[in-house]
Amino acid sequence: MTDATSEPGSGASDDATAVADAITEPAPAESAAPEPEPSGPSPLGDVAAELFARLEEELGDAILARAENHGTLIVRVRPDVWSDVARVSRTRLECDYLSFVSGIDWLPAPKEGGDDDGDTSSPAQPSEQTVGVTGGETRFQVFAHVQSTRRHWGVTFKADVSDAAPEVGSWTSVYPGADWHERECWEMYGINFDGHPAMRKLYLPHEFEGNPLRKDFPLLARVLKPWPGLVDVEPMPGEGDDEAAPTPDGGDS
Amino acid sequence: MSTTNPPEETMPDIEIDPRDLRHLADAQMNVELDTGDMILNLGPQHPATHGTLRVVVRLDGERVISADPVIGYMHRGYEKLTEFRTYPQITTLINRIDWLSSFANEVPFIDGAEKLMGVTAPPRAQYIRTMLTELSRIATFVLFLGEMSLQVGGITPAFFGFRDREHILNLIESATGGRFHPNFNRIGGIKDDLPWGWLSETRSAMQMVLNSCDDFEDLVAGNEIFQARTRSIGIIPGELGATYGVSGSNLRASGVDWDLRRDGAPYLVYPELDFKVWTHPDGDSYARYMVRLQETRESARMVVQMLDQIPEGPVMAKVPRIIKVPEGEVWVETENPLGQMGYYIVSKGGTGPFRVKIRSASFSNVSILPWLLRGVYVPDVITILASLYFILGDIDR
Numbered sequence: 001m002t003d004a005t006s007e008p009g010s011g012a013s014d015d016a017t018a019v020a021d022a023i024t025e026p027a028p029a030e031s032a033a034p035e036p037e038p039s040g041p042s043p044l045g046d047v048a049a050e051l052f053a054r055l056e057e058e059l060g061d062a063i064l065a066r067a068e069n070h071g072t073l074i075v076r077v078r079p080d081v082w083s084d085v086a087r088v089s090r091t092r093l094e095c096d097y098l099s100f101v102s103g104i105d106w107l108p109a110p111k112e113g114g115d116d117d118g119d120t121s122s123p124a125q126p127s128e129q130t131v132g133v134t135g136g137e138t139r140f141q142v143f144a145h146v147q148s149t150r151r152h153w154g155v156t157f158k159a160d161v162s163d164a165a166p167e168v169g170s171w172t173s174v175y176p177g178a179d180w181h182e183r184e185c186w187e188m189y190g191i192n193f194d195g196h197p198a199m200r201k202l203y204l205p206h207e208f209e210g211n212p213l214r215k216d217f218p219l220l221a222r223v224l225k226p227w228p229g230l231v232d233v234e235p236m237p238g239e240g241d242d243e244a245a246p247t248p249d250g251g252d253s
Numbered sequence: 254m255s256t257t258n259p260p261e262e263t264m265p266d267i268e269i270d271p272r273d274l275r276h277l278a279d280a281q282m283n284v285e286l287d288t289g290d291m292i293l294n295l296g297p298q299h300p301a302t303h304g305t306l307r308v309v310v311r312l313d314g315e316r317v318i319s320a321d322p323v324i325g326y327m328h329r330g331y332e333k334l335t336e337f338r339t340y341p342q343i344t345t346l347i348n349r350i351d352w353l354s355s356f357a358n359e360v361p362f363i364d365g366a367e368k369l370m371g372v373t374a375p376p377r378a379q380y381i382r383t384m385l386t387e388l389s390r391i392a393t394f395v396l397f398l399g400e401m402s403l404q405v406g407g408i409t410p411a412f413f414g415f416r417d418r419e420h421i422l423n424l425i426e427s428a429t430g431g432r433f434h435p436n437f438n439r440i441g442g443i444k445d446d447l448p449w450g451w452l453s454e455t456r457s458a459m460q461m462v463l464n465s466c467d468d469f470e471d472l473v474a475g476n477e478i479f480q481a482r483t484r485s486i487g488i489i490p491g492e493l494g495a496t497y498g499v500s501g502s503n504l505r506a507s508g509v510d511w512d513l514r515r516d517g518a519p520y521l522v523y524p525e526l527d528f529k530v531w532t533h534p535d536g537d538s539y540a541r542y543m544v545r546l547q548e549t550r551e552s553a554r555m556v557v558q559m560l561d562q563i564p565e566g567p568v569m570a571k572v573p574r575i576i577k578v579p580e581g582e583v584w585v586e587t588e589n590p591l592g593q594m595g596y597y598i599v600s601k602g603g604t605g606p607f608r609v610k611i612r613s614a615s616f617s618n619v620s621i622l623p624w625l626l627r628g629v630y631v632p633d634v635i636t637i638l639a640s641l642y643f644i645l646g647d648i649d650r
Contacts, residue, residue: 070368070583071518090496097495097511099586099595100612109336109607130601132582145584145597145612149495149504149511156584156597177497180620188332203325203649212333219337 047153048073051093055155058088065134072145076134076158082142083169083195085157090174093155095146101171101181103189104141106131107215132158139163142191144171144181161191170195188213290318295634306619306645310626310634317634320626322619327649335609340366340440340576343606348434350613351647353396354389354590356425359438362609364520365585365598366440369578376522378442378568383521384455384559385425385437386587387552391462392421393590394549397642398466401542402473404639405482410473417465420458427451440576442569452560459553459560466550474542483538487625487637490536497624498617501592503641506544507536513588520587525562528555538640545642577604591615591647615647 044052048068055075056063062081067074077085089095132141138160147154161168170193171178182193183202190211193199201208210217296307307323331350335343347362348355360382367374374382399414422432428447429435437444473479489499491507504511512530514523531547533540580602586595592614599608618641626634 069581072584096492097500098498098617099593100498100597100610100617102597102610104599104608104610130580132599143597143610145595149509152511152516154584175496175498176493176624177499177617177620180616201325203328205325212330215336219333222337 044068044073045071051153051155054092055088058092059084067133069133072154072156074134074156074158076136076160079142079159079161079168082157082159083171083173085159086146086171086174086178089146089155089157093146093148093153094151095148095153095155097147097149098171098175098177098181099145099147099154101142101144101178101185103185103191103213104132104143105139105189105213105215106136106141107139109215134158136160140166140189140191142168142185144178146175165192166190167192167194169193172196187211190214293631295638306638306643306648308622308626308634308638310631312631315630317626317629317631320623320634322622324619324648327645329646329650331650332609332611335606335611337605339604340578340606343609344438345434345436347611348436349646350611350650351589351591351594351615351644352433353393353644354386355431355434356385356389356429356437357587357589358594359436360386360521361585361587361589361594362596362598363438363440364587365583365596366576366578368583368585369581369598369600370440370572370576372441372570372572374442374570375567376564377446377566378570379522380559380563381428381443381447381568382438383523383526384556384563385428385435386521387556387559388421388425388455390552390590391549391556392418392425394545394552395421395462395465395469397545398469398473398542398549401636401639402476402479404636405479407473407476407479410469413465413468413472417462420461424451424455424458427454439569439572441572442567446568452563456557456560459557462553463550466546466553469546474539474546480539482633482636483542483640485535485537485539486633487538487629487640488536489621489625493624494536494621497621499592499621500614500617501588501590502544502548503541503592503618505530505532506540508532508534513586513593517586517588520585522559526555526558528558538636541640541642575604577602578606586612589614591642591644592618611650613647613650615643615645616650619643619648 044066045068051073052066052075059077059081062078062084063075064078065076131137136158140161140163141158142161143156143158145154145156159168166189168191170182172182172193173195179196180202182196183199185191186193186196186199187201187204187208188211200206204212291312293310293312294307295310307326308320309323310320311318329349331346334346338346344359344362347358350358395417396414399411399417402410425435426432428451429437429444431437489503489507491504491509494504494507495509499507510530510532514528515530528551531544531551533544578600580600582597582599584595584597586593588594593612594614595610595612597608597610597612598606601607622638622641625637629637
């Protein structure tokens, strides 16, 4: 019974050495003086500026846009360097913790129901396509968040992927935890991750067709049974029709 | 092998029943036959799996060669559903992600929506949110402290765990109206103020929690059998655990000193509280038990601190009746009982979000299982699964 305890450790050795190799790259010695980027739309905070300076040193012109959004640095990179981003964030940014990898579909959601029948099945959404705080040129984007458990900072990365053949490199060789996240993103958005060891369905049944989180994939519950709509919505006092609402100066009968 | 057989020559001619020799035949068979791999399904329905986690393990004898968790039996598509709901409706959904600590699920989502809207909840509301979050943590952890011993054969502490959880759930119910799914957070504050007498009731309940933590420490953690079954079983190296996204108590039990309540972006009233972040260097099942035990105590102490400090005032900020969140995106993360819970909310200015990425803790905590279970023995599989402490709704979302 006791020798079982050594077994997980030996199983760890491959991964652990790989991890150790990745870590032994020299940490940046220079203080990376925070210099505001002239092309940037807004100045960065101290932490974000240092992170961005380290990133720019490694990735250079592969960085397409950056923004500091509610205290989080968001960097949009070219899709062909997506795998390098994982390595750089692990080694240069000291981000040892993978929070998530996921995708987003910027296509406006098709409106369900007509405008006149009071269909409230989906919350009001704008009809034109927008692309978030760091911009973008394509319908699909992958985004991921990594953090440092020692330095307590985090970065969100984004990359455009082409509509026709959405594919970026896999992060699994650097962050083994990306395995499940990428499988989920693949089945939900149809974005392939090149270099993933075993791409197969995670949540969905094997025979499932389609990518449910794409905006043009309908919510089947609403297709089978339409949302009742406005029948259970009563006008609120003071909103919209003020005549119907009882007013203190003689509204009651 | 009986040693009392008489010598052969003195044996009379007796008939030997062939059935008596069957064990010899069996032994012979076992020597000659190669032991093949066996594939064993743990779950989807199994008393020890806390829901419908199915783990397909390949066994060589008693030893696990490979383990493959099969998830998705409870996948409810929350990320899709959020795109069809308004913000106040979504808190109802996300209550069901981690159903043991529902209140803690609401907090980061509401926090994110408030950040986008530029609304801040009043201080009293922040205090009540923090207290209920910590009460959720205690309710989650005392159940673990009892259940963990159930996995190694100790039945009694499990009842203690349920008993203590009941006290906490009563407190949550009296404040929010819901035992499991409070749905109590509103954008801009909380639904109601605390009922009369709740503060003194909570104070005595926290003393009870501290007392029963002592019981758990003596009864479970100090038990030799428990230690033999959990010490140096299922070791997660901290560095590797982080790359898998293992978070919360599981990562702190591997020696990584990282707690979002202290180290993340400031949220709720944690910056005003004095608390210690517990870690354990070992990274095994026992370490995970001990870290959660200490965190339960720490949470009880934090609640008592908040009971002393809670300010008077309103519990709701001024917000419009129809919640419309301006365009933008925000990443919010909190330290939930099971680990890092985060929402990436993308808003396009409507009454509902455009995209919500739900980062749940158990999903990443369980994703290390294929690595972690390799090479362990079958009985340890159960203790490792229990010590990781996942909730199926938190894996499948």
